[in-house]
Amino acid sequence: MQNGSKALIEVRGLKKYFPIQEGLLRRVVGHVRAVDDVSFDIPAGKTLGLVGESGCGKTTLGRCIVRAMEPTAGEVILRVNDQEFDLTKLSAKELRAVRPHIQMVFQDPYLSLSPRKTVLNIVGEPLYINKVAEGRALEQRVRDLMDLVGLDVKYLNRYPHAFSGGQRQRIGIARAISLNPELIICDEPVSALDVSVQAQILNLLQDLQREFNLTYLFIAHDLSVVEHISDRVAVMYVGKLIEIGDTEELFQKPRHPYTEALLSAIPRPDLSRPMKEVTLEGEVPSPANPPSGCYFHPRCPYAKDICKHEAPPLVDMGNNHFSACHFAKELDLQGVGE
Amino acid sequence: MMNDVLLEIKNLRTYFKLHEGILKAIDGVSLAIGRNRVLGIVGESGCGKSVTARSILKLVPAPGKIEGEIWFHGGEKPVNLAALPPTGNAIRDIRGREIAMIFQEPMAAFSPVHTIGDQISEAIQTHQSLPKPEARGRTIEMLKQVGIPIPERRVDNYPHQMSGGMLQRAMIAMALSLRPKLLIADEPTTALDVTIQAQILRLMKRLQAELGMSIIFITHDLGVIANMADDVAVMYLGRVVEYGTVRQIFENPQHPYTQALMQSIPKLGSKGRGRLASIEGTVPVPLDPPRRCGFADRCVHFIPGRCDADVPPLIDTEAGHQVRCILYE
Numbered sequence A: 001m002q003n004g005s006k007a008l009i010e011v012r013g014l015k016k017y018f019p020i021q022e023g024l025l026r027r028v029v030g031h032v033r034a035v036d037d038v039s040f041d042i043p044a045g046k047t048l049g050l051v052g053e054s055g056c057g058k059t060t061l062g063r064c065i066v067r068a069m070e071p072t073a074g075e076v077i078l079r080v081n082d083q084e085f086d087l088t089k090l091s092a093k094e095l096r097a098v099r100p101h102i103q104m105v106f107q108d109p110y111l112s113l114s115p116r117k118t119v120l121n122i123v124g125e126p127l128y129i130n131k132v133a134e135g136r137a138l139e140q141r142v143r144d145l146m147d148l149v150g151l152d153v154k155y156l157n158r159y160p161h162a163f164s165g166g167q168r169q170r171i172g173i174a175r176a177i178s179l180n181p182e183l184i185i186c187d188e189p190v191s192a193l194d195v196s197v198q199a200q201i202l203n204l205l206q207d208l209q210r211e212f213n214l215t216y217l218f219i220a221h222d223l224s225v226v227e228h229i230s231d232r233v234a235v236m237y238v239g240k241l242i243e244i245g246d247t248e249e250l251f252q253k254p255r256h257p258y259t260e261a262l263l264s265a266i267p268r269p270d271l272s273r274p275m276k277e278v279t280l281e282g283e284v285p286s287p288a289n290p291p292s293g294c295y296f297h298p299r300c301p302y303a304k305d306i307c308k309h310e311a312p313p314l315v316d317m318g319n320n321h322f323s324a325c326h327f328a329k330e331l332d333l334q335g336v337g338e
Numbered sequence B: 001m002m003n004d005v006l007l008e009i010k011n012l013r014t015y016f017k018l019h020e021g022i023l024k025a026i027d028g029v030s031l032a033i034g035r036n037r038v039l040g041i042v043g044e045s046g047c048g049k050s051v052t053a054r055s056i057l058k059l060v061p062a063p064g065k066i067e068g069e070i071w072f073h074g075g076e077k078p079v080n081l082a083a084l085p086p087t088g089n090a091i092r093d094i095r096g097r098e099i100a101m102i103f104q105e106p107m108a109a110f111s112p113v114h115t116i117g118d119q120i121s122e123a124i125q126t127h128q129s130l131p132k133p134e135a136r137g138r139t140i141e142m143l144k145q146v147g148i149p150i151p152e153r154r155v156d157n158y159p160h161q162m163s164g165g166m167l168q169r170a171m172i173a174m175a176l177s178l179r180p181k182l183l184i185a186d187e188p189t190t191a192l193d194v195t196i197q198a199q200i201l202r203l204m205k206r207l208q209a210e211l212g213m214s215i216i217f218i219t220h221d222l223g224v225i226a227n228m229a230d231d232v233a234v235m236y237l238g239r240v241v242e243y244g245t246v247r248q249i250f251e252n253p254q255h256p257y258t259q260a261l262m263q264s265i266p267k268l269g270s271k272g273r274g275r276l277a278s279i280e281g282t283v284p285v286p287l288d289p290p291r292r293c294g295f296a297d298r299c300v301h302f303i304p305g306r307c308d309a310d311v312p313p314l315i316d317t318e319a320g321h322q323v324r325c326i327l328y329e
């Protein structure tokens, strides 16, 4: 689609359908299309922001990329050290060799980490499992990592419950970068944090990116955070990618009515920009039972007849900006302004 | 500070005696909420926003102890809520009908064994004499207003049959259906999607204007504050460190903490992706706190021997604008 040959990671037609089972026999009566034919790439050293409302499939997409979950269909091409892998096709053994290149950071690493392990164990575990270091060398490496993410090394033998949210997030990041990954999938890494701590973590992620040429897929629902950290932004709605473009252009000149609605619904800490009187009504539809045609049509203020019947494809609007709206070319949509 | 005051908090102190020491969750808070106005309370996690709200309704769990005065001017005579027994009839009559609260955790507001419809209808009936069918009709209407789809069906749901966001809205519906004089909303929209949040905020504003209600709106989201509040109290470590109109706080923030807070949020539409100004360190826990400015350790303007010598007084810097910082002495 874009920069095809140089991208570190290329996601092609990725799908994840969860079966809906019913009755005693657990018969499959339908599917939740949590991720439905999603494609994008991220060049090395860049950040792609991924936004969308709760349940639209962001986490599922992230988990399918790292194959913490088996995708239903599609390809995930990773290019490292002049080699190319399709992660979806690798055997368990091959996957183990490639895994160190991709890591995940979660909303609250505390929930995903054992409370019975010390910081040394948590951060050192990937190094140990992958036989990168042990004993003294491992401890030294963990100390270096703690230093890098701004954790006091005197906490080396502390347990995670004794840390604040921001400190726990630093532990999660230290663990994620321990194996020198190329790609980090950050799933809502700052959503649980206070604004001042959020700023510390965002700064840390940017510093690490610069230092190690890291590539981020940054999942969040906070659009101001995403605007701040991303080079490009992808917007999901009910399992589908509905818009993707360079950050500034997407925020200033969105090409999809849903993106416009999302942008206008953000309460802004700016008295000269009060919230709009009308925004969207209605709910995000269920991916188990999506509407016909364009999934957004029941809530879309610009919907016409065709929107009810035909699903719009993602089309190039120029400048590497894609939108899945029948009227993307005609509509003059509002961005966030200067 | 204001002529038409609905609630006046004077030197509120809410302490928890723990075996590690005394946790001073609220340490001398004075605030006034005007009739028909929205007071926003902002501050980071643990600064005492929820304990302030719970103190007003005497819902602080043991071993919490409340001292100070909380005058409610909603009835014929002013009542000092702080002096009422927490389980007596007097405070019960006020809870819900006069002062309603939207809690941070929606699960806590509903009983798991009754439908949400029955619980909302019952709340309406205990505070207003309405026949059952009318109360149910009113419940359905409120559920619809908070954006719950197919409210005629949802009204018969049990709490566990609803998603977190849906339950949050049901709780908002319950609080608003009582048409209280004062609504205390503790992070009412934090768990909701932005588009749903926008719907709820608009609804609250509309009802506030229609009913002439006062609202205490607690959140750490400065964007929500800018859109909802008339007056703002910024809290840090159990104290109000700055108070003013929303305009004063956003256009002329004076306390170093307020200033840092404003700068640490990424601003939409601002070009460039430089570093955010961040406040180093973290909010401490107020266990046996020393008598000093709570923000001193993290403050870029820290003056040794002054900021750590005593708690700074609340200083009037302009009409209606107060700051707890010696820089303004």
Ligand SMILES: Nc1ncnc2c1ncn2[C@@H]1O[C@H](COP(=O)(O)OP(=O)(O)OP(=O)(O)O)[C@@H](O)[C@H]1O
Pocket (backbone or CB within 6 Å): A018, A032, A034, A052, A053, A054, A055, A056, A057, A058, A059, A060, A061, A221, A287
């Ligand atoms: N293991 C699973 N089995 C069945 N359905 C699932 C499973 N995991 C997720 N889903 C469904 O897939 C859809 C997408 O969920 P996902 O967690 O990816 O959303 P999200 O965008 O990350 O949401 P949030 O912002 O709330 O984290 C939802 O409808 C969810 O209920």
Ligand SMILES: Nc1ncnc2c1ncn2[C@@H]1O[C@H](COP(=O)(O)OP(=O)(O)OP(=O)(O)O)[C@@H](O)[C@H]1O
Pocket (backbone or CB within 6 Å): B016, B023, B024, B025, B043, B044, B045, B046, B047, B048, B049, B050, B051, B052, B061, B062, B063, B064, B104, B220, B285, B286
């Ligand atoms: N029941 C309790 N027992 C002991 N300490 C408590 C209790 N409830 C609250 N605290 C303490 O009182 C202080 C203020 O807590 P409070 O819940 O009011 O913070 P908050 O500003 O609402 O934070 P958040 O944004 O996380 O909701 C904190 O230090 C907290 O740990």
Ligand SMILES: [Mg+2]
Pocket (backbone or CB within 6 Å): A058, A059, A060
């Ligand atoms: Mg998620």
Ligand SMILES: [Mg+2]
Pocket (backbone or CB within 6 Å): B049, B050, B051, B104, B186
């Ligand atoms: Mg709270």
